[in-house]
Amino acid sequence: MQNRRSFITNVAGLAAASYLPGAFAQSAPAGESTFARIKRTKVLRIGGVRGQAPYYNKDLASGEWVGFMIDFAKNLAASLNVKLEVLETTWGNSVLDLQTRKIDVFFGLNPTPARRETVGFSEPLFNNAFTIVSKKGFAPKTWEELNKPEVKIGVDIGSSHDAMISRVCPKATIVRLEKADDATLALQTGRVDVQVLVWLLALNVLKKNPSLGTMIVPMPLEATSTNIGVPKEDDKAWLEYINKWIVQERAAGKVKSTVLENLQKLSGVRPEDVPPQIPL
Template structure:
């Protein structure tokens, strides 16, 4: 529909197109005075290249903009030839011939590029609803007939905004991969003080993998915080291309998002002070009324506890990053978490031990979580297959374990 804004926007756009065509008299005059040919193929390439670059910046497709500028240039040549023919027959009109100070071609050309940028910027805001009548009325030149203008109008109607059929295209085009990570889960995603500056830096297996994935896309990984309770809501916001944080591949998550193939298999296992480990070396022993079991909120650890723990006292700890300190300080007895985290923590703290080092109480696989975008998923899986087969996945795990 033609809203007043729309009519106004189109009006300005058609005026700019008309102005560009009107400039061709000045170009023709310069070339006439300097005995230069109308056509300059090299210059046309420059004009097209600049237009395509500007169009991309404005979110328009090169496929739309290129034919439009090609036709615009061919009409520009038609207009220049029209003047040259006239001047050849009748001589230059006196007003023109006496004009001593000619604009340099360079200046005129710079003006044309500016006009082109204006045309493209206006196209970007009014890509739909072009008005043929309005266009025909505004774009006028004695050298152009109806058909010339109709062809230009048709090309204008075909200038379209870029639409991505997959997030993959957007990532490649923008060169940014937005990665969601919790930053509270060793060895996958956690903060570590930099040895030089002391600044807390996000690190871990998933962080390294995210950087590798981004690199294959020619992109930079930009990390946006997320949280275990907020994981699915954050995913739903559309602001994240991928969640990478040692996420367990669970059906309740897959009901909303989409998981990649898994990159790690493990399961839940208990951890306690080493000197108490004999007290907690089975689920039966753990699930007793005098056991103080600690769990972080919102993740699969809490789900496991809700499902299997009936009698033990459960302490929900809000800060996943300080949860092991609670056990070390004697404020809690035991935690049930992913085996890989237990391995890391037991290595880090001599007083912490896996109470069932050879067992897992559940099976879970780690995978990356995305929105429902199968093309993007295929890319991630193809990349995963590559890092699995070339050994680089294993290297990353070894670096953080």
């Protein structure tokens, strides 16, 4: 026989559930794969990083997300015929959000060995070449010309910029700062001679502050891949779908056009501003 206390507890639990629409219907079955969850809920959840145009940006007034990573996500959601839901995150928290299944996908992750231990990665969406923003009057043509103790190079610590320049220019004086903006300020104030940035960010920085210096693509070309992060799981159906989608997008020329359109719309960078030696 049910006593008074257990009866009240059960009623309270049912009442609470009534305020959570779909609480029972939407609860994920044990061991459900990411792809199965997307098909069941008809929702694709991605991470978005505020203030990172042209990659991501959120309009404070309207709440609308824009940027080429958002456009890529919209195209992926459309191919699945599902709704897109953008959950705000940071570059640093995106891996944890994938691990905990808070999001289904994150656009713009570089597959470092450490990250591969915890999340899955797609094939490259596009390659992002490394460049330098150099102070006026200093125009090195090769990475080897930077590989000297007297050359001061600014980078954001722990980034792909940091990893690349540490490998390519170990003899240079590398000034590691907390954020890319700090490295830009160091260049502006003369604390460093150059700042290492992938070409997308370099063009964006110089469009905002043309007097900062000059963008140079040192040879030989050094690049990092821009990939899509997914939860790490035994079922590879979701990853396989994404890889097939990437092949189709690239074949149709949509990857290049999406990046260039957003660069012009959000940063004022024209297609002709992109150096011809940079692949995309």
